[in-house]
Amino acid sequence: MMYYVGLMSGTSLDAIDAALVHIDDDRCTLKKGLEFPFPNALRAELLDLCQPGSDEIERMGRADRHLGLALATAVNQLLHVAGLAASDIAAIGSHGQTIRHRPTDGARAATDAFSLQIGDPNTIAEHTGITTVADFRRRDIAAGGQGAPLVPAFHQTVFGSANENRVIINIGGMANISLLPANRPAHGYDTGPGNVLMDAWIQHRRGENFDRDGRWAASGRCHQALLAKLLDTPFFSVSGPKSTGRECFNLDFVREALTHFSDISDEDVQATLLEFTAQSIAQAIAKEDLKESQWHLCGGGAANAALRQRLTELNTNGSVDDTDALGIHPDWVEAAAFAWLAMRCLHDLPGNLPSATGASGPRILGGIYPAR
Structure with missing residues (x-):
């Protein structure tokens, strides 16, 4: 039996949610959930990055790596408590942390729209040994959508x-x-x-x-x-x-x-x-x-x-x-969704709903970062 892991850290920045799910013919069964608290310094840095400020690129680069390490740690802890190995996991779907979301609206042209999530997926793949899928929102935006909700x-x-x-x-x-x-x-x-x-x-x-x-x-x-x-x-x-x-x-x-x-x-x-x-x-x-x-x-x-x-x-x-x-506890629905989106990406299946995001059509979402 092959599993997927979904990672979600939302706008509230209360914790990293890690969900272990089994997906079979689009049936998604939650097997285990783990809440991993943010280190205080990292949480403060991520909150600061949500608003314009000085030295943003340097601070973003550090936070991107540090968050990637925290996300990897959350996955490894989840596998430990579930009694599973990296080889049991088909992929990780990582939402990352949104630090800026500027979708198209009446005042912003579609070509100026963007959404930025950090939490380096290269670091996650390297420190877990599991293929990681991330950067789910930007393809929908490139297709004229809001990139949200997914x-x-x-x-x-x-x-x-x-x-x-x-x-x-x-x-x-x-x-x-x-x-x-x-x-x-x-x-x-x-x-x-x-x-x-x-x-x-x-x-x-x-x-x-x-x-x-x-x-x-x-x-x-x-x-x-x-x-x-x-x-x-x-x-x-x-x-x-x-x-x-x-x-x-x-x-x-x-x-x-x-x-x-x-x-x-x-x-x-x-x-x-x-x-x-x-x-x-x-x-x-x-x-x-x-x-x-x-x-x-x-x-x-x-x-x-x-x-x-x-x-x-x-x-x-x-x-x-x-x-x-x-069938799914409310604490783990969103993390489970990103596990599902990772599965869709690996199987060349679209993950967005154009009627929800406004994209010009269905799109395969996410970039793939292979396991070592």
Whole structure:
């Protein structure tokens, strides 16, 4: 039996997710998952690189190598706990860390669009002895797409139903939806911030990395005028395909919105940011002609009890569950997707969903870095 490993480190930069999966005729079975924490210095460097700054090429080059080593270590630890050898693994699919995402939009020409992920795949292949597939987004961008989201094609394959309208809601740093109608083609797009603003605000005001279970948000009240200001962001008036990142939604975005108001408590800001995430997701789904749909959550936001409760209240024509009900634990869905994309690349099969990314057609995604 041959396995694949998927590696994902998302916008939240909370940890490296490594998923060991078995793929057979597009059936994807999760065998083991491992969370590998970022070394503090590397996490700080990656966060700094998400915004323009001095000496970027030197800093990026170092971070690229250091992240490659961390990703390789995560794989080797995963194989150790699973009792497997490198020879048991067909390939690693590594997303890498996005440090800049500039897709085409109304203000940027298609020829100026780019997306940059680091985490040197040469280093991963060298230190694991496993063929590594990486750089998944840029081929889609070269074909006129957004390069994101890439997970809808995987969601369609493993979570689609002939009898039920489903929406897969991936809540990482950013949030994206995969719309899986029962009898129509799938599509999807980024809906806006997931955890990124809630994480940034609690880090800024309380020195904590995230709001566990949404408890701090639940202690406050949504400020309706601030919410309206946030939802007035131009990104939300644009139809999909579309994608976004820290370039748009970051702590400065929150600070700028707050300059229009006074005397909002910190916990009320957090409550409003949670509502902002929930409303931006729900409003995006409401624009689709799905009538009744079952929502399934994955990503770190699936563990936020307050956010999950709010989404449940907003889905007035269906239920809310997580992807565990469909066979893959929500913590490992995105990493498993990049294992699947690696398999698709090695078998000369397309990995993108043009209806989600806007690319001119299906494309084989990723570059191959052979094992030694």
